[in-house]
Amino acid sequence: MKPARITELAEFYREALFGDTLPFWLEHGVDRPHGGFQTHLTREGRVWCTDKSVWFAGRATWLFATLHARYPQRGPWLDLALHGERFLAAHCFDDDGRMFFLLDRDGQPLRKRRYRYSEVFAALAYGALAEATGKTQFADRAADIFATLVDAMTTPAVSDPKVNPQVRPMIGLSPVMCLLSVTEALLPVLGAERCAPVIASATRDVLELFVRPEDQSVREAVGPDGGLIDAPEGRVMNPGHAIETAWFLLEVARRQGDDGLIDRATQILDWSMARGWDAQFGGLFYFIDVDGLPSPYLEHDMKLWWPHCEALYALLLAHHLTGRAAYAEQYERVHAWTMAHFPDPEHGEWYGYLHRDGTPSTTLKGGLWKGPFHVPRAQLLCLTLLEEMATSPS
Amino acid sequence: MKPARITELAEFYREALFGDTLPFWLEHGVDRPHGGFQTHLTREGRVWCTDKSVWFAGRATWLFATLHARYPQRGPWLDLALHGERFLAAHCFDDDGRMFFLLDRDGQPLRKRRYRYSEVFAALAYGALAEATGKTQFADRAADIFATLVDAMTTPAVSDPKVNPQVRPMIGLSPVMCLLSVTEALLPVLGAERCAPVIASATRDVLELFVRPEDQSVREAVGPDGGLIDAPEGRVMNPGHAIETAWFLLEVARRQGDDGLIDRATQILDWSMARGWDAQFGGLFYFIDVDGLPSPYLEHDMKLWWPHCEALYALLLAHHLTGRAAYAEQYERVHAWTMAHFPDPEHGEWYGYLHRDGTPSTTLKGGLWKGPFHVPRAQLLCLTLLEEMATSPS
Numbered sequence: 001m002k003p004a005r006i007t008e009l010a011e012f013y014r015e016a017l018f019g020d021t022l023p024f025w026l027e028h029g030v031d032r033p034h035g036g037f038q039t040h041l042t043r044e045g046r047v048w049c050t051d052k053s054v055w056f057a058g059r060a061t062w063l064f065a066t067l068h069a070r071y072p073q074r075g076p077w078l079d080l081a082l083h084g085e086r087f088l089a090a091h092c093f094d095d096d097g098r099m100f101f102l103l104d105r106d107g108q109p110l111r112k113r114r115y116r117y118s119e120v121f122a123a124l125a126y127g128a129l130a131e132a133t134g135k136t137q138f139a140d141r142a143a144d145i146f147a148t149l150v151d152a153m154t155t156p157a158v159s160d161p162k163v164n165p166q167v168r169p170m171i172g173l174s175p176v177m178c179l180l181s182v183t184e185a186l187l188p189v190l191g192a193e194r195c196a197p198v199i200a201s202a203t204r205d206v207l208e209l210f211v212r213p214e215d216q217s218v219r220e221a222v223g224p225d226g227g228l229i230d231a232p233e234g235r236v237m238n239p240g241h242a243i244e245t246a247w248f249l250l251e252v253a254r255r256q257g258d259d260g261l262i263d264r265a266t267q268i269l270d271w272s273m274a275r276g277w278d279a280q281f282g283g284l285f286y287f288i289d290v291d292g293l294p295s296p297y298l299e300h301d302m303k304l305w306w307p308h309c310e311a312l313y314a315l316l317l318a319h320h321l322t323g324r325a326a327y328a329e330q331y332e333r334v335h336a337w338t339m340a341h342f343p344d345p346e347h348g349e350w351y352g353y354l355h356r357d358g359t360p361s362t363t364l365k366g367g368l369w370k371g372p373f374h375v376p377r378a379q380l381l382c383l384t385l386l387e388e389m390a391t392s393p394s
Numbered sequence: 395m396k397p398a399r400i401t402e403l404a405e406f407y408r409e410a411l412f413g414d415t416l417p418f419w420l421e422h423g424v425d426r427p428h429g430g431f432q433t434h435l436t437r438e439g440r441v442w443c444t445d446k447s448v449w450f451a452g453r454a455t456w457l458f459a460t461l462h463a464r465y466p467q468r469g470p471w472l473d474l475a476l477h478g479e480r481f482l483a484a485h486c487f488d489d490d491g492r493m494f495f496l497l498d499r500d501g502q503p504l505r506k507r508r509y510r511y512s513e514v515f516a517a518l519a520y521g522a523l524a525e526a527t528g529k530t531q532f533a534d535r536a537a538d539i540f541a542t543l544v545d546a547m548t549t550p551a552v553s554d555p556k557v558n559p560q561v562r563p564m565i566g567l568s569p570v571m572c573l574l575s576v577t578e579a580l581l582p583v584l585g586a587e588r589c590a591p592v593i594a595s596a597t598r599d600v601l602e603l604f605v606r607p608e609d610q611s612v613r614e615a616v617g618p619d620g621g622l623i624d625a626p627e628g629r630v631m632n633p634g635h636a637i638e639t640a641w642f643l644l645e646v647a648r649r650q651g652d653d654g655l656i657d658r659a660t661q662i663l664d665w666s667m668a669r670g671w672d673a674q675f676g677g678l679f680y681f682i683d684v685d686g687l688p689s690p691y692l693e694h695d696m697k698l699w700w701p702h703c704e705a706l707y708a709l710l711l712a713h714h715l716t717g718r719a720a721y722a723e724q725y726e727r728v729h730a731w732t733m734a735h736f737p738d739p740e741h742g743e744w745y746g747y748l749h750r751d752g753t754p755s756t757t758l759k760g761g762l763w764k765g766p767f768h769v770p771r772a773q774l775l776c777l778t779l780l781e782e783m784a785t786s787p788s
Binding site for chain 2: 040042043048049050051102104108109110111162163164167168230231232293294295296298299300301302353355356357361362363364367368
């Protein structure tokens, strides 16, 4: 990538992050009277549902703590992170130590799910708070939540699977890649002795169980030994998810200086782009059936914001780590389509859900799944990487 | 409706049902070696997943038993109904008396859900079998399942709600309208003493709790006393569901000769068509937010086959019972759009899932939710009604 383009893109992301995305969420998404964050926002930033996502209590806290560590002069990030932490601590944990999934505006529990993703984002939040503040109380909290996560995600029985494991034993990619990501993020806080074995085993599980070179696919679910599940849940590939997994692995490989792992991770990226990119309308499909059979998921051919966020960062990172021009070219293709379709120039931030043809299916800016996370994370990661590329071009 | 059009439509449905829909399912959907029915069929009728729906074990059995009662000379319906019943009896009930939701090809249990809709369709199946054969063993089985249904659906605690009832107590339209429908269907088998009170109370619940003349809406969920739930699940209207409820009520009203109930039911139909019809592309939206706020349901603006099935029969029945030309006109509008977009002239039967613009999102002919039920039921109901209209025009 040419230096001028690196500079231009860095400026683009700086302006998008600090001039658009963060102001949108700061203006509309911080609930000072009741605590925590509102993510159910209309196109204009009006609250369309006052319920609160526990995932976003963690995700937004992580974002603001991370911003404080990297760009402390740019905004009141630490104050916002501590605002999030107070809500997390006060309302998001049940008496049994597990976390809720959904709360009402005041923080009363509405839903608790069998999955542990609330814990994933809370662990990220406490880890980032520990890094941002240096306080051991946050590091201890991160360690506690991390321990329950490792326990739950490596003990299938704990998570009470939906599908009868006596008849169809299955393991999912999501817990493994989440564990990989959260452990890599907590490494500076919890140390290598605690984290390195988990990173090694999650990396091995991803590569040996879910990644299939024989058909260039990444499966969302496989049998306990990596065997194929001959059902839609075993045939589905989620390109955005696979691409996110690829950049998690690239981060591990970068830190370890592991060129073999870079090769494996970029293969995943290659297959995901090849299978996931819509040649007719552009954009990344949400779900693909690897065997070309019908998808039972009604949103399968929609274009969602977050896979495009993952692709932007993954392609830029792959280009930086390999020096291959093909990744810069693919980056530009994804960048052009993404920026032509998702951002809302009138009211700011991004639409989240487009039809296959790129028209918005809904104009909401946030909900249970979209909030101050994927968009600002991608912008922050791309910006940081571009600043690094500007000083040490590949 | 003119007599010539009535004759033409009757012939259309007769040919569609006996010449297209039923042959498709008989050829591709009956699993003789393993029992029960395959509903996961591709456009061409190939099995794309061998898992078996417990709902469809009941639904298909109901369909074939009902066909035997009405058109015994037209096909091997009783044999197919008994084929379905053997699978129901052998595989679909757990040891605790509750039913499963999903089985593998051999009938081994994969999933059991908290809801009782498997029981709804099994009760319909055994009721229709009792009518078709006159056998008391089937009537007894229908009575047993019906008793568990009434118990579960009138005792909220039994169904273990997803949302914490201490913080947000809610009741749903689905159980009430299912109870109404199944009880009306079982009336000839179980008798008025058992059924009339349930029909009366379910009718009252629908009209007093879920139907809201003040804003011309039918809610999918309300508080226990009919209060509004200020959250997406309380604002959502499902036009297809409301239209189905309307024709269930019209059937009750027709049997009882209750003109007041006909008025209430046709109001629901009017509001559903007014809110649900897409003025831009045609077809019925899947979900509407009554307050015009964003929908969190990604499929909200898709056009699904089954609401169109419900609308065809509801509008025809409303026209017949009220004599109003407006319903015949609306029927023709729905008929024209439906028949232009859903049927597959090349391989038979209907597509199920269209984008908002009417193009197929997937070409599957069946899955967990689409199978030999809504399409043949609408064709059968319309045909029966048109035959009645031909002899006693409104």
